[in-house]
Amino acid sequence: ALGLVVVEAAQRSGSLISARLAGEMGRLVFAVPGSPLDPRAAGSNGLLKDGATLVTEAADVSSAIAPLAGARVSRIAPLAEPPDLSAMPPPREDDRAGVLEALGPTPVAVDEVIRHTGLGAAQVSMVLLELDLAGRLERHAGGNVSLVS
Template sequence: NRRVAGAALGLVVVEAAQRSGSLISARLAGDMGRLVFAVPGSPLDPRAAGTNGLLKDGATLVTEASDISRAILPLTGMRTPDPPPFEDPPDFSATAPPGESDRAKVIEALGPTPVPVDEIIRHTGLHPAQVFMVLLELDLAGRLERHAGGNVSLVFGDG
């Protein structure tokens, strides 16, 4: 227990009953100046009594991995990474709306057998936004059937 407690900057206890070896490691880690983290559990579950007790005694609450990294990063001397810059969504306004010939290409690529949308895009050579627009039009008109895995097929006749 002493080796486990001293081997890192902190110790995370995920689930521990009231008389658990994990609590011994947590106590030793605290005595060594290490951070002690605990994942809360149901107060009705005896397997969580130890971790909930650690939280009452001042352990750091953990609900996701970032809780741990936020607490440990300052101890390492490393800088907290900046969040990735916000990226604007793609601008599809430059993509021309599908014309009749585009619609014909998509319909020609469809049949009664389900086909992946990616295959329609490759087969027609159209911009994905144009293909999706034609598929939406067909879907709204009741002429398209959607299948598992992103596959689509053309509906023939009155259904």
């Protein structure tokens, strides 16, 4: 990595440790400014005060890194086109039933739901989205999910 961008960091944040180490390794350190009234931005604002490069758009990073990369970066590459979800058939009833059977009031990893059902990740994600939109799914830390009790 040629540099590190800190978007939001509190005063005692792991991101600040990474930024310090990046600086010690000769990497560029960038920071996105935040409100001076927001404690979640105190660390990133402190980096700016200490000499980090101000970032307000992606071009700020690419123009600073270009000379180090040995190539001129004139623009950010466009994002890949998102997949056409309209081409994906809606989940079948037995797929829905399998996902519901794998869920309960105790949080479980989405990967575990995929293993339990034998369905593809896209199919399970679609059923979970339907449950979430219907207010029947609760999302937990670490990507775990459970049925709303």
